[in-house]
Amino acid sequence: TKGHLFKKLLFNKTYYNKYPLYLFLLFAHFFPAQFTVFYQDPIIRAGFGEEITLQCQLDPPIDATDMEVRWFRTTNDDTVHLYWNNKDNTRTQNTAYKGRTELFKEGLVTGTISLKLKNVGFTDEGMFTCFVDSGTEYEESQIEVKVGASNEPELALLAYELSGFYYGIKFLCKSEGWYPKPEIQWTNENGENLTTLSKSTTERNAEGFFTVESHINVVKGSGSIFSCVMKN
Structure with a gap:
């Protein structure tokens, strides 16, 4: 026996x-050698069109050169990148990721599983799973990708009609190319939050970016210096 x-x-x-x-x-x-898979950063933040590196690590840092390594989307199991039989295998790779991924082979020797993802877009937002199979056991870990885009808002001073020949003034704050939809905050020179006095509109274009306009009327006691801040 x-x-x-x-x-x-x-x-x-x-x-x-x-x-x-x-x-x-x-x-x-x-x-067989026992190992676990852990991530270096649980959340990766990326700007639209940028490239990022997804990374997980074997513990202990054993050689993963002869193992199967697969990155896939956690929610639907779509293959992002597959390394199998000591080489990349694109046969099962989801078409959305063809030509956009690169596995750093030199890191496999020390158990570092690093994947470059190019030209990040809105559809890349969400969870990714790093899966490693030694042939006798397998382990996995998840990483979240958050995608964002922003631009500096423009502030303009406009006049609006109150009644007859009387006019008031208002500040208009506008910005394009945001994702996800930003939050807007108005403050005066004393740091008082005046957002409830403002009115805002948001539109989303065909590419998925948000355009935001917000205006606030200048009334007695509201202040003389106004700041518009957008953030997502």
């Missing part, structure tokens, strides 16, 4: 002297 074989090998120096390689392979087969 397996137990008797190991007992015989463990206490017989002749086997160690005559068959060192055989014993190494035998123990490697019956006692």
Whole structure:
């Protein structure tokens, strides 16, 4: 039996002297290396059109060169990148990721699983899974990607009709090319939040970017210096 074989090998120096390689392979087969997969950064933030690196790490940092490595979308199992039989395999790769990924092979020796993702877009937002299979066991870990885009808002001073020949003034704050939809805050020189006095509109174009306009009327006691801040 397996137990008797190991007992015989463990206490017989002749086997160690005559068959060192055989014993190494035998123990490697019956006692495969145990490992876990963890992430370096749980959340990766990316700007629209940028490239990012998704990274997970084996612990202990054993050689993953001969293992199967697969990055896929956690929600639908779409293959982002597959490394199998010591080479990249694009046959099962989702078409949305063809030509956009690159696995850093040099890091596999130390158990570092790094994947470059190019030209990040809105559809890349969400969870990615790093899956590693040694042939005898497998482990995985998840990383979240958040995609964002922003621009500096423009502030303009406009007049509006109150009644008859009387006019008031208002500040208009406008910005394009945002994702996700930004929050808007108006304040005066004293730091008072005046957002409830403002009116805002948001539109989304065909590319998925948001255009935001917000205006606030200048009334008595509201202040003389106004600031418009957008953030997402």
